[in-house]
Amino acid sequence: MISRTDKYNERxxxxxxxxxDIYNEFIKKxxxxxxxxxxxxxxxxxxxxxxxxxxxxxxxxxxLYNEYIKIHERMDRSYEQHFDYxxxxxxxxxxxxxxxxxxxxxxxx
Numbered sequence: 203m204i205s206r207t208d209k210y211n212e213r214x215x216x217x218x219x220x221x222x223d224i225y226n227e228f229i230k231k232x233x234x235x236x237x238x239x240x241x242x243x244x245x246x247x248x249x250x251x252x253x254x255x256x257x258x259x260x261x262x263x264x265x266l267y268n269e270y271i272k273i274h275e276r277m278d279r280s281y282e283q284h285f286d287y288x289x290x291x292x293x294x295x296x297x298x299x300x301x302x303x304x305x306x307x308x309x310x311x
Contacts, residue, residue: 219227
C-alpha cells in the first residue's frame with residue numbers, strides 16, 4: 203500500500219519531470235496497455251479455437267453414439283426376427299408332435 207508520503211514523493215517526481223519525460227512515460231504505459239490488449243486478444247483466439255475443437259469433438263462423439271444406436275437397433279430387429287422364426291419353428295414342431303400324438307391315441311382306441 204502506498205503511504206501519503208509516497209504519493210507526495212511520486213507527485214513531486216512528476217512535478218520534476220519535463221513535459222517530454224511525462225509524454226514518454228505515458229507512451230510506455232500506453233504500449234504496455236496495448237500489449238496487454240494484444241495478449242488478451244491472442245488468448246481469446248486460443249480459447250475460441252479450443253471451443254471450436256471441443257464442439258467438433260462433441261459432434262464426433264454424437265455421431266459415434268448415433269451409429270452405436272443404429273447398430274443396436276439392427277441387432278434388436280435381428281433378434282426379433284430370430285425369435286419369430288424360433289416361435290414359428292416351435293409351433294410347427296408342436297403341430298407335428300400333436301398330430302403324431304393324436305394319431306397314436308386314435309390308433310390305440
